[in-house]
Amino acid sequence: MIHHDPEFVITLQRVIEFIGTFAFALSGIRLAASKHYDWLGGFVCGIAVAIGGGTIRDVMLGVRPFWMLSPIYMICTLFAQCVVIVCHHYLRRLDATWFLFDTLGLALFNIAGIQKTLECGFPFWVAIIMGCITGAAGGVIRDVLLNEEPVIFRKEIYAMACVVGGLTYWLLSWLQVSLYITVIATFAIVCAIRFLAVKYHISLPKLRDEE
Amino acid sequence: MIHHDPEFVITLQRVIEFIGTFAFALSGIRLAASKHYDWLGGFVCGIAVAIGGGTIRDVMLGVRPFWMLSPIYMICTLFAQCVVIVCHHYLRRLDATWFLFDTLGLALFNIAGIQKTLECGFPFWVAIIMGCITGAAGGVIRDVLLNEEPVIFRKEIYAMACVVGGLTYWLLSWLQVSLYITVIATFAIVCAIRFLAVKYHISLPKLRDEE
Amino acid sequence: MIHHDPEFVITLQRVIEFIGTFAFALSGIRLAASKHYDWLGGFVCGIAVAIGGGTIRDVMLGVRPFWMLSPIYMICTLFAQCVVIVCHHYLRRLDATWFLFDTLGLALFNIAGIQKTLECGFPFWVAIIMGCITGAAGGVIRDVLLNEEPVIFRKEIYAMACVVGGLTYWLLSWLQVSLYITVIATFAIVCAIRFLAVKYHISLPKLRDEE
Numbered sequence: 001m002i003h004h005d006p007e008f009v010i011t012l013q014r015v016i017e018f019i020g021t022f023a024f025a026l027s028g029i030r031l032a033a034s035k036h037y038d039w040l041g042g043f044v045c046g047i048a049v050a051i052g053g054g055t056i057r058d059v060m061l062g063v064r065p066f067w068m069l070s071p072i073y074m075i076c077t078l079f080a081q082c083v084v085i086v087c088h089h090y091l092r093r094l095d096a097t098w099f100l101f102d103t104l105g106l107a108l109f110n111i112a113g114i115q116k117t118l119e120c121g122f123p124f125w126v127a128i129i130m131g132c133i134t135g136a137a138g139g140v141i142r143d144v145l146l147n148e149e150p151v152i153f154r155k156e157i158y159a160m161a162c163v164v165g166g167l168t169y170w171l172l173s174w175l176q177v178s179l180y181i182t183v184i185a186t187f188a189i190v191c192a193i194r195f196l197a198v199k200y201h202i203s204l205p206k207l208r209d210e211e
Numbered sequence: 212m213i214h215h216d217p218e219f220v221i222t223l224q225r226v227i228e229f230i231g232t233f234a235f236a237l238s239g240i241r242l243a244a245s246k247h248y249d250w251l252g253g254f255v256c257g258i259a260v261a262i263g264g265g266t267i268r269d270v271m272l273g274v275r276p277f278w279m280l281s282p283i284y285m286i287c288t289l290f291a292q293c294v295v296i297v298c299h300h301y302l303r304r305l306d307a308t309w310f311l312f313d314t315l316g317l318a319l320f321n322i323a324g325i326q327k328t329l330e331c332g333f334p335f336w337v338a339i340i341m342g343c344i345t346g347a348a349g350g351v352i353r354d355v356l357l358n359e360e361p362v363i364f365r366k367e368i369y370a371m372a373c374v375v376g377g378l379t380y381w382l383l384s385w386l387q388v389s390l391y392i393t394v395i396a397t398f399a400i401v402c403a404i405r406f407l408a409v410k411y412h413i414s415l416p417k418l419r420d421e422e
Numbered sequence: 423m424i425h426h427d428p429e430f431v432i433t434l435q436r437v438i439e440f441i442g443t444f445a446f447a448l449s450g451i452r453l454a455a456s457k458h459y460d461w462l463g464g465f466v467c468g469i470a471v472a473i474g475g476g477t478i479r480d481v482m483l484g485v486r487p488f489w490m491l492s493p494i495y496m497i498c499t500l501f502a503q504c505v506v507i508v509c510h511h512y513l514r515r516l517d518a519t520w521f522l523f524d525t526l527g528l529a530l531f532n533i534a535g536i537q538k539t540l541e542c543g544f545p546f547w548v549a550i551i552m553g554c555i556t557g558a559a560g561g562v563i564r565d566v567l568l569n570e571e572p573v574i575f576r577k578e579i580y581a582m583a584c585v586v587g588g589l590t591y592w593l594l595s596w597l598q599v600s601l602y603i604t605v606i607a608t609f610a611i612v613c614a615i616r617f618l619a620v621k622y623h624i625s626l627p628k629l630r631d632e633e
Contacts, residue, residue: 032364033418040371041364042418055271060477060487065271068337088419126490140567145351147360149569153454153463160462207455207464208510243575244629251582252575253629266482276482279548299630356562358571 020105021073025050025080027102028142033084045142046077053137057113057130061120107190110135110162111183114169128166135162157197165190231316232284236261236291238313239353244295256353257288264348268324268341272331318401321346321373322394325380339377346373368408376401442527443495447472447502449524450564455506467564468499475559479535479552483542529612532557532584533605536591550588557584579619587612
């Protein structure tokens with residue numbers, strides 16, 4: 001019954017996309033703040049992280065970018081910006097909270113990307129890639145806009161968690177596990193990988209130089 | 212009668228898009244020249260500023276990118292490049308002129324973006340965002356290509372003028388003001404904001420560090 | 423008979439796109455290795471070079487991105503990555519080989535871009551631009567991701583070879599030369615320009631500063 005309840009899938013997707021937006025926008029605005037960007041620059045960086053990955057996904061899928069259908073993503077980013085402007089003294093103390101939110105957002109965006117791609121009729125390997133793009137591309141756009149080397153390519157297990165999440169979703173779908181369990185298991189795996197990777201400083205092997 | 216004269220809207224839009232192209236392309240090519248890029252590199256930077264914002268807008272709107280429908284934008288950029296190659300000694304003396312052209316271009320592109328988005332049937336808040344993207348995204352692409360921090364996020368009131376222009380257009384449309392007056396008023400406001408911001412060194416507040 | 427044998431054109435295009443992918447991906451992964459990116463970062467840089475230009479082309483043409491139709495491009499990039507991981511000591515000795523592969527890829531991607539654009543019913547000047555984008559945009563994306571100034575704008579005759587290739591294709595089509603000869607001649611010209619440019623250190627004139 002995996003993709004046969006479109007009403008449920010769509011509702012789930014809405015909730016999924018909304019919760020992640022705040023956490024993603026916040027990470028972009030905080031980085032912009034550390035470089036002393038102005039308010040609008042901060043908003044652009046925030047919105048880039050929040051909707052960048054999903055926009056690239058939707059443009060490639062040939063559907064209307066999701067954020068053009070509802071102003072909720074803009075409002076959510078504006079809210080994140082107010083938080084950064086008003087509470088900038090307290091943000092660092094809550095770093096563990098933001099890390100938690102960001103991880104939840106990653107897992108949720110990843111699943112949203114996978115489901116939307118499957119709904120468009122693409123095979124699973126495309127869905128896994130789109131899940132990674134939805135989860136991780138926003139951060140790459142942010143780093144490009146901030147003129148930094150994308151942190152994702154060096155230090156973080158960010159995108160890898162999406163790949164494993166996608167493979168999990170695939171495996172469970174293939175085993176005909178119910179959608180509820182598939183989504184919850186994928187969500188848990190993505191979060192677990194990211195938590196463990198950061199806690200134990202696990203990272204992918206680096207490519208070696210040619211010396 | 213605001214969007215009920217498509218012939219007029221389309222003609223206006225053509226004129227609008229053409230005038231801005233030269234000024235935008237020139238700004239990209241001059242920056243490429245200051246970094247000693249080669250001729251083709253200069254052309255790419257010029258075309259990126261000139262058509263970058265509009266192309267992103269059109270791809271998101273799901274319509275054919277405007278520059279593929281007529282070679283005029285390429286010709287315009289080639290002309291700007293010839294100006295840079297032939298007259299490079301005199302360009303700086305005309306800085307006030309280029310600033311004027313660039314500001315006219317910004318106002319025109321902003322309005323073109325708003326109108327095209329409304330014609331595609333999107334709500335006004337999407338049109339305002341698309342107006343900003345049309346006006347300002349080209350400059351961001353230029354700075355990314357030149358490997359610099361986008362100047363728009365720090366020093367210039369560039370994108371803010373587009374936001375205010377969009378809100379003006381919205382307000383006047385909502386008040387049922389005629390299209391002629393709406394366009395002229397929006398144009399004047401965008402230009403005025405940019406002129407005043409540069410003359411009196413007005414800028415948006417910066418985001419504060421977390422120290 | 424130039425575009426009247428779609429079966430042949432499509433087959434030719436498939437072969438063309440496949441051969442180039444390995445060489446392009448390899449160049450991206452090697453650059454990522456020189457910056458000590460991790461495995462996934464290397465893969466992303468490789469895939470960016472391999473499919474970036476073609477994806478931008480397809481999104482602008484309004485067709486489904488080519489790499490979503492077959493996993494062969496992903497497999498090809500994975501293979502290139504294995505080569506970099508396993509044989510990193512031997513890669514530099516084969517620099518002449520990689521240069522050859524890269525040049526073949528450039529010529530092939532250029533032609534593929536021209537043909538696909540013509541098939542979509544666009545005029546030749548758009549096809550030439552799309553040929554350049556298909557051949558050269560991947561490298562620009564790679565340099566942006568690696569936070570470097572795009573090498574294409576300064577040192578290499580890369581994109582220029584695509585422009586001349588496109589003009590050659592146009593001229594021969596206009597002269598009603600058969601498709602076989604047109605493709606082979608274009609291919610030879612692009613390769614020749616790149617080889618000669620690198621061998622004799624030919625480059626385009628640089629834009630002059632405004633001093």
